[in-house]
Amino acid sequence: METIVAVDAMGSDRAPNPEIEGALLAVRHYPGVKVLLIGPEAQLKADLAGHPSAAGANIEIVNATQIIGMHEKPVQAVRGKKDSTMHVGLRLVRDKLAVGFVTAGNTGAAMATAKMVLGALPGVDRPALASVFPTSKGKPSMLIDVGANVDSKPQNLAQFAIMGEIYFRAIFGVPKPSVGLLSIGEEETKGNELTRQAFTLLKEIPFNFLGNVEGRDLYNGSVDVIVCDGFVGNVALKISEGLVDAVRFLLKESLNSTITSQVGALLSRKAFTNFGRRLDYSEYGGAPLLGIKGVAIVGHGASNANAIKNAIRVAKQYHESGVNPRIEQELTAARV
């Protein structure tokens, strides 16, 4: 049986190249996967034909005449561009013509369009975006919400936690993922009004709740699923990206500053490539939007072909693992 994944061909910063190459990699690596590439038909046909491995690949182009830009306002894009790649792709998911949708485009627009076209699962007040990233233990951790659900209520945070825990269990095969509440001190009383109220809800949920965790626990692998308000999550994500950029820059500058270290840099180039790959969250296939009726994975604007390939794999896994029926069931049971 074929698993069909719809891919926004025009989302990433260098679209449609990473999308086309990622789709080609995916259909080659994952048997039974078919990709629907969504975008301007004529352009995509020409671009795809230029790839040597395109002949016979299990890829079909689906026409969409509009593109939502990285800096467009989500609300306007959702209402004004009904034939955008995002609308077309998500309608394919809604109509069961694809099991999931992958985009590396405007995150806000993807979330808004998914909510409008697919709708939220029963029991979900606010769908949330979960970011998966590497830790120094070599295992992934997940931060939810990073999708700009600002001014969250304690109940929203409890729902984010339940959805994130189910996803982590299903996708990473961890039987009892640990869950932490992002705060500014370990004791229950530390934090702000929101986290203190959320804490009392979270400790009643029958999962492996570790209590409050701190910012430094994001990257040390001590906790699997970290829950926070979307404002905090978005700031956390962007700070991390900015700091990694700064570290790369400073490191490169330091390495260039002496002849000896230039030789050193040359010799350790392989190690740096290795290091870069371990920091590269594209390995984990982008951020799933949890709590919607369907599967939507949002990749980084800077996604390369490998990131798109992995996001397609994650969309397939997400669908097959039955995350959404479980979210519906467990949220109803937890009554938050």
Next chain:
Amino acid sequence: METIVAVDAMGSDRAPNPEIEGALLAVRHYPGVKVLLIGPEAQLKADLAGHPSAAGANIEIVNATQIIGMHEKPVQAVRGKKDSTMHVGLRLVRDKLAVGFVTAGNTGAAMATAKMVLGALPGVDRPALASVFPTSKGKPSMLIDVGANVDSKPQNLAQFAIMGEIYFRAIFGVPKPSVGLLSIGEEETKGNELTRQAFTLLKEIPFNFLGNVEGRDLYNGSVDVIVCDGFVGNVALKISEGLVDAVRFLLKESLNSTITSQVGALLSRKAFTNFGRRLDYSEYGGAPLLGIKGVAIVGHGASNANAIKNAIRVAKQYHESGVNPRIEQELTAARV
């Protein structure tokens, strides 16, 4: 004329060694500076005597019989330990026997004790802790508040901005520092309830307000003073520390993974030291607590002698530059 700085000898993780060595470095490097080392007299006397450079150094030991631990609850420590190094040091500032106080101890306790012993400046609703850190441009940036002023009001953020801008001007000699509001999108309408209301206050203040900035702007040097609620600021700071630790760990692991890169690592060791120093915020001398009647600088628990030395310098500069009278004056004028 002598400038006297009080230093908590028992604050840092490896106290009192970094404090003693930092004090010795400071009195040697900064002419006219005298250090009062606060802590258990007998122990400090013995430890100080063990240092070859201690003879004749302009250092005096002031006895304090209690120490506030890193994990003690601030409120209890403030009320229960009136003879702690922090109480004694801050009383010296209050009584004009020292121009400022430096500690690498429990941040929450330092803030609470400073607020109690010194009190807030007229016009300041909430004193705030400002963190100064390096950027990829080689210049410092400042984040305020990182001191756990949770559930801030828009007025608090406006006051943080004014205090931070004055400090940045005075200490770094930047005539018109730029000020940004930490949010999750550049447009005025982006953010949460708090940032949207703070934005309308900030744009009326006669300083160089850039509007909303994002998490990625923390480390790229594009803005001097970045304002946020203390919950967000604390998370930002801890995430940064955690990520730098993770990067160091991954880098070391990657470099050890091949023989060639081991040789490379050896050759580029100097460059790494250099890199580490550029990331090392101890160069900027710790975090000033702004808005109190006096000068208090809080260093990192992992402070080394160099960090203590720099914090002593910053305390002196802070006092001499007249930051506090300006804060009082400008906050009264701005009426926020």
